[in-house]
Amino acid sequence: MLRKLALSFILIVATVGTSAVQAQDVDAEDTIAYRQSLYKLIFWNFGTIAGMARERIPFDRDEFRLRALRVSNFSRQLAEGYAEGSDSGAPTDARPEIWTNRADFDAKLADFQREAHKLYSMSAEAEVAALKQQFGVLGGTCKGCHDSYRKD
Amino acid sequence: MLRKLALSFILIVATVGTSAVQAQDVDAEDTIAYRQSLYKLIFWNFGTIAGMARERIPFDRDEFRLRALRVSNFSRQLAEGYAEGSDSGAPTDARPEIWTNRADFDAKLADFQREAHKLYSMSAEAEVAALKQQFGVLGGTCKGCHDSYRKD
Numbered sequence: 001m002l003r004k005l006a007l008s009f010i011l012i013v014a015t016v017g018t019s020a021v022q023a024q025d026v027d028a029e030d031t032i033a034y035r036q037s038l039y040k041l042i043f044w045n046f047g048t049i050a051g052m053a054r055e056r057i058p059f060d061r062d063e064f065r066l067r068a069l070r071v072s073n074f075s076r077q078l079a080e081g082y083a084e085g086s087d088s089g090a091p092t093d094a095r096p097e098i099w100t101n102r103a104d105f106d107a108k109l110a111d112f113q114r115e116a117h118k119l120y121s122m123s124a125e126a127e128v129a130a131l132k133q134q135f136g137v138l139g140g141t142c143k144g145c146h147d148s149y150r151k152d
Numbered sequence: 153m154l155r156k157l158a159l160s161f162i163l164i165v166a167t168v169g170t171s172a173v174q175a176q177d178v179d180a181e182d183t184i185a186y187r188q189s190l191y192k193l194i195f196w197n198f199g200t201i202a203g204m205a206r207e208r209i210p211f212d213r214d215e216f217r218l219r220a221l222r223v224s225n226f227s228r229q230l231a232e233g234y235a236e237g238s239d240s241g242a243p244t245d246a247r248p249e250i251w252t253n254r255a256d257f258d259a260k261l262a263d264f265q266r267e268a269h270k271l272y273s274m275s276a277e278a279e280v281a282a283l284k285q286q287f288g289v290l291g292g293t294c295k296g297c298h299d300s301y302r303k304d
Contacts, residue, residue, distance in 0.1 A: 034196050037189035041229075044186050073225065077193075 028089030035081025036092075038074050045070045049119075053135040059128055068120040071138075075113040079106075093151045101148075108145040115141050180241025187233025187246075190226050197222045201271075205287040211280055220272040223290075227265040231258075245303045253300075260297040267293045 045067040051057040052064055082105070087096050098105045115138040122134055197219040203209040204216055234257070239248050250257045267290040274286055 030196070033192055037192040037196075040185055040189040041193070044182070044189075070225075070229070073222075077222070 028086045031081055031083050031086035032090040032092050032094075035078060035086075035094075038078055038081060042071055042074045045074075049135060050139075053132045061123065064131065065120065065123040068116070068123045072113070072116040072120045075109075075116045078109060078112075095149050095151055098149050105145070105149055108141070108148070111144060112138070112141040180238045183233055183235050183238035184242040184244050184246075187230060187238075188244075190230055190233060194223055194226045197226070201287060202291075205284045213275065216283065217272065217275040220268070220275045224265070224268040224272045227261075227268045230261060230264075247301045247303055250301050257297070257301055260293070260300070263296060264290075264293040 048057070048067045049064060049071070052059045082094070082098055084099065087094065087099050115134070119131070119134045119138050122131060126134075200209070200219045201216060201223070204211045234246070234250055236251065239246065239251050267286070271283070271286045271290050274283060278286075
């Protein structure tokens with residue numbers, strides 16, 4: 001019986017994935033701090049990309065590519081920062097609609113992930129003009145989510 | 153002359169690396185927030201590793217490996233969070249000795265990076281006992297730095 005229970009638990013963890021593994025050790029306050037930290041790091045790295053796209057700093061392909069990779073990686077770490085129950089518990093700019101319109105929120109997050117990965121993929125060889133354009137597309141996915149799900 | 157100046161600037165950026173690129177857009181407060189965010193993410197992901205190493209949650213190799221990769225990646229992003237001038241400007245647990253004993257601090261950071269990468273490398277195939285041991289070694293590199301460079 002215990003073994004069966006343990007197996008069920010493992011299956012649940014495997015099915016629900018990362019959130020279930022995390023859920024045992026973290027609370028809403030930690031989860032909110034986790035996602036806010038991710039946004040700080042995204043913003044930090046995106047800043048270098050933006051600086052190059054806007055020609056405020058010299059274009060450096062290796063540096064651009066490194067920052068694009070980091071933003072892409074961070075984008076895939078966001079979902080577990082929006083676990084059920086983390087709509088409150090610490091000051092947060094996240095609107096409660098994230099948890100009531102979850103499918104739409106997840107779709108917007110997927111937009112961000114897809115375009116961030118595309119920017120990274122392109123950065124190996126694409127011309128600067130194309131990277132600037134994709135930088136705009138990526139920025140649009142940030143805005144697309146913030147307009148609906150971030151408090152003013 | 154202008155072209156020569158521009159070239160010098162590019163060379164400086166290339167020599168000094170990432171910090172120089174960042175330094176144009178960020179201030180001490182942002183830099184402190186950046187490194188604190190990294191530590192939050194390291195702690196978050198290390199928590200899952202620790203949970204498995206201490207058998208509080210079931211061992212899951214894919215999950216362990218994913219978390220080890222993230223910790224390793226984060227470890228390589230820390231250095232730019234200790235730019236010159238970021239010893240103050242916001243509440244921080246970083247001791248000023250980081251900037252006066254820089255070579256020793258950098259060596260301790262390199263210890264952390266090396267052992268984090270080793271844990272990730274091992275995680276593909278190593279037995280759980282070996283991973284637990286390396287988890288201990290990695291934790292030791294955290295403590296090794298905190299004892300000298302983090303305020304109590």
